[in-house]
Amino acid sequence: MNPLPMNQSNSLSTLLFGLVITLLVAAGCNMEYKPKAKGSLDSILLVVDTTQHNASLVPAIREVFEQAIPHVPGYEPQYKMHIASFERESDLSVIENRTNVVIAAPLDEQTPTGSLVRSMLNESFEQNVRNGTSFAFPAKDVWARNQWVLVLTGVDTVAMKQAILEADTRLLEPLQTYELERWTRDIYEKGEQVELADSLMAHAGWSVRMQHDYVWNFDTTRFVQFRRPLIDNDRWIWGAWEELQDPGVITPSWIQAKRDSIMATYLKGSRPKSYITTETRRPVSTSFLDESEHLAFETLGTWTMVNDFMGGPFVHFTYYIPEQERVVFVEYGQFAPQIGKRRFVRQFRAMGRTFKVDTTLTTDSSK
The missing domain is CATH 3.40.980 (Molybdenum Cofactor Biosythetic Enzyme; Chain A)
Incomplete structure (x- = not known):
């Protein structure tokens, strides 16, 4: 008690x-x-x-x-x-x-x-x-x-x-804590792509559990994206990672700046010079994820499309791996104007908590 x-x-x-x-x-x-x-x-x-x-x-x-x-x-x-x-x-x-x-x-x-x-x-x-x-x-x-x-x-x-x-x-x-536990059971009971998560681990040295119908649709040396494209309910996961020696620099404003920089590069829209960024006119909150075995933060908010009329919720996780002097960014997003967002945001929050790393990687091998 x-x-x-x-x-x-x-x-x-x-x-x-x-x-x-x-x-x-x-x-x-x-x-x-x-x-x-x-x-x-x-x-x-x-x-x-x-x-x-x-x-x-x-x-x-x-x-x-x-x-x-x-x-x-x-x-x-x-x-x-x-x-x-x-x-x-x-x-x-x-x-x-x-x-x-x-x-x-x-x-x-x-x-x-x-x-x-x-x-x-x-x-x-x-x-x-x-x-x-x-x-x-x-x-x-x-x-x-x-x-x-x-x-x-x-x-x-x-x-x-x-x-x-x-x-x-x-x-x-x-x-809410118990709801996330229940969502975790529910999501993966309906289907899980273990091989896809294993492939991500082999490629990036970290992974999250993968729901049954996400597709790996883009990757570079330090960025990956998975998508679940539906006409009325588009959802995605992206991840990025980089070296970081001093975790003391991790603050809410630092996380937002990093997110926006990554999304401006990789999450572009269909119109010229359009890309996803944080919607700062609505609440954005970052909290310490104390149940994680890593130094971790969860950021909740909404995104908007620069030079376009689109937006939706996002759930972002920042994980710091001290043994590897590496920070990993994992984000879940949705565009579904006609559909309620609540249950999907809760699912994202549950899914992002399944993060794990390859503990055999050293500082040098993870770079």
Whole structure:
């Protein structure tokens, strides 16, 4: 269980990761006997007593989970919420097979939803709630495989609403992390080009796992590109690498300058003097990728075509390999004006995390 610090002015100041299921799941239940959860990864079933909380808890929860994704061209919510009532024990069958579930009620609320919340927390967690040190409890695979459940509770609705709004995107982080894990399983279960990834490793000394229908369509000494060309949903992966002795120069502005320089050279459009570059009028964010075994950064944003009217989302990864004194750039992009971008951006984020290098290469042999 890993606490997530919150605003100390909030009496519910710690977000706990972990959930003890005391009544709903038998101890020692083998995962292989659980059914696989149903529903899309971008959908959440919200279980709440709407007769009491339509004007308080529901808007606060929606504000957090349905907020706009900042790194796609148009409005798309982080998650789509659907409300379900829980009025009797038989309603549990509607809840327990869903992919993502949020259950919200004050701890002492005398409703079926309140009873469900209490049944899902042990005495220690209940005491933490009453002491004002916990209010959110995420868990995986509660009733089904591939499932994520979040219990939100507190001493009353006022405290819950305040805690939810102050936590904001931190409530999303456990779900987003698990979603990327689930996308990784889903993408490659449907088909993977192992030989193509092996060929990339032999050519460049690094690779990422390859989805089933990408095609290697261009390469030079230090640049490669793969494409999945469809009329209504064009997607691509490009990679580049160069020597770098001092990783201290890697900053968000340095990454953007490198990306733009590479794309101006290799990602040209069909019109004269057209090429892809970063769309700086929209949010661009770079974060440290702490789960990577390498020094790594992830950049999210949108691209635009200079001297043309095109644009779309991108997900970029910068990996530094100290043993080889080499930096590797891997980027995923999409052009699909008529199609939602959310699930593809999530897929890109999952795919880029499969990066690996040839550990037998030395500093000299990688140049």
